[in-house]
Amino acid sequence: MNREVRSSGAPTPAGPYSQGVDAGAVYCSGQLGMDPATGTLEEGITAQTNRALSNLSEVLVAAGLTMREVVRTTVFLADMADYPKMNEEYAKHFSMPYPARTTVQAAALPRGARVEIDAVAVRPAR
Numbered sequence: 001m002n003r004e005v006r007s008s009g010a011p012t013p014a015g016p017y018s019q020g021v022d023a024g025a026v027y028c029s030g031q032l033g034m035d036p037a038t039g040t041l042e043e044g045i046t047a048q049t050n051r052a053l054s055n056l057s058e059v060l061v062a063a064g065l066t067m068r069e070v071v072r073t074t075v076f077l078a079d080m081a082d083y084p085k086m087n088e089e090y091a092k093h094f095s096m097p098y099p100a101r102t103t104v105q106a107a108a109l110p111r112g113a114r115v116e117i118d119a120v121a122v123r124p125a126r
Contacts, residue, residue, distance in 0.1 A: 002021050002022065002023045003021070003022040003023075004018045004019075004020070004021060004022075005018065005019055005020030005021060005022050005026060005028075005059055005062050005063040006018070006019055006020075006062060007019060007058040007059050007061065007062035008036070009036060009055070009058030009061070009062075010031060010036050010055040010056075010058040010059050011031070011032065011034045011035075011036045011039065011055060012036075013029065014110065017029055019059045019062075020059045020060075020062070020063060022063050024122075024123075025071075025120055025121065025122045025123075026059075026060065026063045026065055026069075026120070026121045026122075026123075027118075027120055028056050028059045028060065028118055028119040028120070028121070029059075029118060030074070030076065030116040030117060030118040031052045031053075031055035031056050031059070031116065031117055031118070032048070032051075032052055032055075032109070032110060032111060032113040032115070032116050033047060033048025033049060033050070033051040033052045033113060033114065033115060034051065034052075034055070034111070034113070035051065036055065036058075041111060041112070041113055044114070045082040045085045045086055045089075045114045045115060046085050046086075046088075046089050048113060048114050048115050049085070049086045049089040049090060049115050049117070050089050050092075050093075052115055052116065052117045053067075053089075053090065053093040053117060056070075056117060056118075056119050057093075060119070060121055063121070064123075065121045065123065067093055067094060068095070069121040069122055069123060069124065070094070070099045070119045070120070070121045071099050071100065071120055071121065071122050072099050072100045072101070072119065072120040073099050073100075073101045073102075073117055073118065073119045073120075074101070074102050074103075074104070074117070074118050075090070075101060075102070075103040075104075075115065075116075075117050076103075076104055076105075076106040076109060076115065076116040076117070077103065077104070077105050077106065077114065077115055078105070078106060078108065078109050078112075078113065078114050078115070079105065079114070080105045082114055082115065083103065086103075086115055099119070
């Protein structure tokens, strides 16, 4: 049975979707570098990447998981020239073995964001 995952520590969805869905694995919707308290985007790719990953972490915590259980991410960049700075910040939020990842340039992201990141996390076997 699928269960919605919701965290007040991440921005409220702007449409008909959940922050995350627990279907055995936890599927987290893409997060922007937006402060959930103010609804404003952080300035610059480094700050937006940090905030997007912090928002993902909050959704995972609401599901009883951490960033260590993330097995896959997708990173959407408004400009591939931001890749090195995004990658540097991204590496601070994960450890070996790093999640599998796809990074693509998008023609545009919501609210003029520079980055959006989604994730899939799996509970450890017991």
